[in-house]
Amino acid sequence: MQIFKKLGWFFKQEKKAYFWGVLSLIIVALLQILTPRIIGLVVNEVNNKTLTKEKLLLYVGVVFFGGICQYILRFIWRTNIWGSAARLEKTLRKRLFHHFTSMDQVFFQKNRTGDLMAHATNDLNAIQNVAGAGVLTLVDSLLNGGITIVAMCLLIDWRLTLIVLIPLPLLGLMSRVLGTKMHDAFKESQEAFSMINDKTQESITGVKVIKTFGQEAEDITEFSEKIDYAIGKQNRVNFIDSLFDPLITIIIGLSYVLTLSAGGYFVSKGIIQVGDMVSMFAYISMLVWPMFAIGRLFNVLERGSASYDRIQELLKETSQIHEKDNAITTPAKGDLAFYIASFTYDGDEKSSLDNVHFLLKEGNTLGLVGKTGAGKTTILKLLLREFDHFDGEIKMGGESLADYSLDALLSSIGYVPQDNFLFSMTVRDNIRFAKPEATQEEVEEVARMTAIHDDILGFPEGYDTMVGERGVSLSGGQKQRISIARALLVNPELLILDDSLSAVDAKTEEAILSNLKATRQNKTTIIAAHRLSSVMHAQEILVIDEGTVSERGTHESLEAEGGWYADMYERQQLEAKIEGGVE
Numbered sequence: 124m125q126i127f128k129k130l131g132w133f134f135k136q137e138k139k140a141y142f143w144g145v146l147s148l149i150i151v152a153l154l155q156i157l158t159p160r161i162i163g164l165v166v167n168e169v170n171n172k173t174l175t176k177e178k179l180l181l182y183v184g185v186v187f188f189g190g191i192c193q194y195i196l197r198f199i200w201r202t203n204i205w206g207s208a209a210r211l212e213k214t215l216r217k218r219l220f221h222h223f224t225s226m227d228q229v230f231f232q233k234n235r236t237g238d239l240m241a242h243a244t245n246d247l248n249a250i251q252n253v254a255g256a257g258v259l260t261l262v263d264s265l266l267n268g269g270i271t272i273v274a275m276c277l278l279i280d281w282r283l284t285l286i287v288l289i290p291l292p293l294l295g296l297m298s299r300v301l302g303t304k305m306h307d308a309f310k311e312s313q314e315a316f317s318m319i320n321d322k323t324q325e326s327i328t329g330v331k332v333i334k335t336f337g338q339e340a341e342d343i344t345e346f347s348e349k350i351d352y353a354i355g356k357q358n359r360v361n362f363i364d365s366l367f368d369p370l371i372t373i374i375i376g377l378s379y380v381l382t383l384s385a386g387g388y389f390v391s392k393g394i395i396q397v398g399d400m401v402s403m404f405a406y407i408s409m410l411v412w413p414m415f416a417i418g419r420l421f422n423v424l425e426r427g428s429a430s431y432d433r434i435q436e437l438l439k440e441t442s443q444i445h446e447k448d449n450a451i452t453t454p455a456k457g458d459l460a461f462y463i464a465s466f467t468y469d470g471d472e473k474s475s476l477d478n479v480h481f482l483l484k485e486g487n488t489l490g491l492v493g494k495t496g497a498g499k500t501t502i503l504k505l506l507l508r509e510f511d512h513f514d515g516e517i518k519m520g521g522e523s524l525a526d527y528s529l530d531a532l533l534s535s536i537g538y539v540p541q542d543n544f545l546f547s548m549t550v551r552d553n554i555r556f557a558k559p560e561a562t563q564e565e566v567e568e569v570a571r572m573t574a575i576h577d578d579i580l581g582f583p584e585g586y587d588t589m590v591g592e593r594g595v596s597l598s599g600g601q602k603q604r605i606s607i608a609r610a611l612l613v614n615p616e617l618l619i620l621d622d623s624l625s626a627v628d629a630k631t632e633e634a635i636l637s638n639l640k641a642t643r644q645n646k647t648t649i650i651a652a653h654r655l656s657s658v659m660h661a662q663e664i665l666v667i668d669e670g671t672v673s674e675r676g677t678h679e680s681l682e683a684e685g686g687w688y689a690d691m692y693e694r695q696q697l698e699a700k701i702e703g704g705v706e
């Protein structure tokens with residue numbers, strides 16, 4: 124019953140719908156007691172030889188009218204109660220999705236995709252069940268059970284009713300004992316389901332790697348072990364659940380035995396008539412459903428409660444990235460001043476950035492180069508405000524990044540990540556993802572700038588070609604160029620390319636870079652790259668080594684310095700010559 128308290132806010136919000144739903148349920152329950160009583164009356168009248176044609180017609184008419192009313196009322200409660208339950212699911216789904224989108228990277232590192240998906244599917248269903256089937260079963264079983272018992276007392280005999288109901292408290296006792304067990308078992312079962320979701324998602328995403336390394340058998344074994352574990356947890360839920368139904372059969376059986384023996388005694392003593400005893404049997408049979416319903420209710424409520432706790436735990440987590448109340452809402456613009464004394468990822472002992480600073484004038488280009496794992500992407504992540512817990516300050520246009528609203532900051536940045544991601548939509552929609560109202564001309568313009576226009580025209584349906592699993596398979600270089608076009612379409616104040624040209628050939632790279640130079644004269648650009656030709660034209664280049672700046676300057680000054688940059692440039696030039704020679 125705890126779950127009703129937890130969902131109190133929702134029932135308050137939906138009180139009107141529940142009022143009409145429950146009222147209809149009450150009237151239906153009242154109408155339902157008519158029929159057995161009429162059967163008893165008819166039997167008594169037949170027995171006493173007092174039944175006339177008119178009376179019989181009246182009895183039949185009442186039963187028929189009661190049936191029609193029940194039909195209408197059942198419709199009313201269904202639409203009200205099921206409708207509210209659907210609204211609860213919608214509210215929670217929106218709340219959860221909004222929460223997911225507002226969370227920081229730390230949250231997504233901690234909670235795996237499969238687990239989050241399980242929360243958004245199975246757990247929400249279990250909670251929705253409380254607001255629909257749960258409420259219905261509760262009201263229905265209490266009403267039907269309660270009214271039937273009252274009818275037994277008033278219309279038959281209260282003493283016989285008390286005797287017949289002696290086995291009933293067993294049900295309450297078992298609900299209490301099994302309730303906590305069911306809650307814990309269901310929580311564990313949901314956790315196991317989350318684990319399977321994770322595994323399925325990982326195996327499907329990584330199927331190519333699994334096959335390439337011939338690890339199918341191992342993957343199947345691992346999956347089977349996880350399934351066995353989850354089934355074990357589910358079986359425990361079923362086990363607790365199955366302790367209920369047989370109990371109800373026993374309670375009803377005992378009640379029949381008591382009716383037969385005590386009822387027979389009451390008839391023999393002339394306290395009740397034979398027809399009353401027949402009605403009593405009919406009433407007891409009417410108690411079967413409410414009792415089974417209580418068993419089901421207990422299951423639905425405990426599942427819902429466990430799922431609600433799981434969702435609440437997730438919703439309680441807060442993002443470390445906070446927007447200030449008086450945050451600047453005008454898009455960020457201007458010189459970029461980056462000064463980081465130190466930054467350490469959550470859970471890491473060693474810092475990933477130390478004493479990294481640069482001043483990037485508006486309209487200039489900064490190059491970031493260095494060995495893999497040096498800290499280039501980390502610098503970019505801080506610019507995108509993925510993490511706030513650094514020692515230092517980052518300013519754009521003279522204002523700290525933390526003073527801008529996230530919208531104002533991120534709308535000024537066009538970011539092309541290393542692991543670029545295209546959605547399952549057309550090429551055109553992928554490019555105009557951040558500016559859905561963009562015209563075909565605008566889309567084509569950025570596609571030309573990134574040297575992908577001709578490739579797109581060669582796709583089966585041009586710009587209407589679907590990308591992703593259901594569509595055309597793109598090469599790494601094509602994906603990179605579409606991702607850059609997507610970022611360029613919003614003409615961002617700051618364009619960030621994180622190794623985004625690694626999969627295109629040198630000639631195409633040169634064409635894209637010169638297009639960028641020509642069209643982004645007053646806009647700022649940061650390019651992180653392994654291939655030094657990507658950053659040669661930058662006003663400043665930083666060489667990052669183990670989280671610090673080991674060299675800095677222009678291409679010419681760095682070449683003259685004779686350090687890592689000069690060595691690397693010479694080596695890459697040589698490689699390019701060899702490749703060119705082979706061609």
Ligand SMILES: Nc1ncnc2c1ncn2[C@@H]1O[C@H](COP(=O)(O)OP(=O)(O)OP(=O)(O)O)[C@@H](O)[C@H]1O
Pocket residue numbers: 232468469471475493494495496497498499500501502541
């Ligand atoms: N989310 C994270 N949590 C903990 N440590 C991280 C995280 N992301 C990166 N790191 C660590 O920070 C360091 C710098 O990584 P970063 O991705 O910034 O390097 P990079 O220079 O961009 O490398 P690459 O050229 O290979 O992309 C690495 O030691 C990496 O292991």
